[in-house]
Amino acid sequence: MDHGQETMTIVDEQGNEHVCEVIFTFESEEYGKSYVLYHVLGEEESEDGDIEIHASAFIPTEDGEDGELFPIENDEEWEMVEEMLNTFLAEEEEE
Template sequence: MVDKQQPENEDERQITLVDEDGNEELYEILFTFDSEDYGKSYVLLYPASAAEDEEVDIQAFSYKTGDKGDPAEGDLYPIESDKEWDMVEEVLNTFLADDEQA
């Protein structure tokens, strides 16, 4: 079972990622979801600087929430297994298909 959630507060919609060179980039949270199969929470992000009609690379991470249950306050972890990536891609494809129908 997957429970998709979208942040309600505008401040909770953004995360700053720092690359290995120390460069910071602001990302918007597309949505979060929990996976009972993996016992983890996931967040999908896209660059905040992207234009509305621009094609973007979506970043996905598992996360542990901060004290408030907010992914922006917690730690992000890379997704390492192919099976886990397949599950995340399936959820993303379902989200995008649902969004196009709305």
């Protein structure tokens, strides 16, 4: 898993650009995809201080630059992503 203070820009359905902080990325051999978990900078926190975390599949380009994001399409994939997020958060709490 990679994590750090990386950012990326996404374009929403209305064509608006949003800068996002990458929380971490990982690859799944089972699904043959890479995944990125991120949050949109400037989004308001919930009343209890939580941020909304988004997840997408992506295919990195050969030169390692940003690839195209794809929606996660099935429940099994979502469960795997949620498990990876929970593991990541547990590790962060231990540090």
